[in-house]
Amino acid sequence: MDNLAAIFHYASSSISPPTAVSSHLSLHMTNHYSDDADHGYKNQYSSYEQSDDDHELRLIGENRNNVVVADRISPSTNSFSTGDGDYLNTSMGSPKLNVRKGEKKIRKAKFAFQTRSQVDILDDGYRWRKYGQKAVKNNKFPRSYYRCTQQGCNVKKQVQRLSKDEGVVVTTYEGIHTHPVEKSTDNFEHILTQMQIYSSC
């Protein structure tokens, strides 16, 4: 299992993590699922508040299956919230990606987590190509958009630094890699280790 797959696996399990774990990383992880039919989670999880404690790792919110969920991070409020955007091959942005009328929109698996880091880009072992950058409202830092360079792999990620806390980088992964990790992932292994601690309690 590669690192991301491990994370996906973690996020998919119905464990109930502790509310706090000692760590030198401040890591907040979220996901949402591709099950477009289930909007039931929308009001099932609590909002997230930025912790002042760099060493705290805690649950953001849960859906009815105790899975951490959220799909929007508001830089202005440092809070997670839900939304109905972000579909696989939605009509957003490009006419080439239009979903034909009558076709069901499929929501892609999406995971977001925060890390305390001086660098924006986590070395997760995959190769990414930047395809866009946008200024975000109420945030002095732009959001960067990346796509996996592997042919046929449609995984995307967004990277954004919080305006309110410049040490915090929010990385959002969308989709699942269809190929193994390409290079050594020491940095990401470290993050993964934190998650494994988190899940084993």
Next chain:
DNA sequence: CGGGTTTGACCTGCGC
């Protein structure tokens, strides 16, 4: 020269 980045334009969704 190939691969990655930058950046302005363009598109859609959504709220008012």
Next chain:
DNA sequence: GCGCAGGTCAAACCCG
């Protein structure tokens, strides 16, 4: 309907 915000494209550019 309009304006805004977010997401993507693609040409130009950069760099090893």
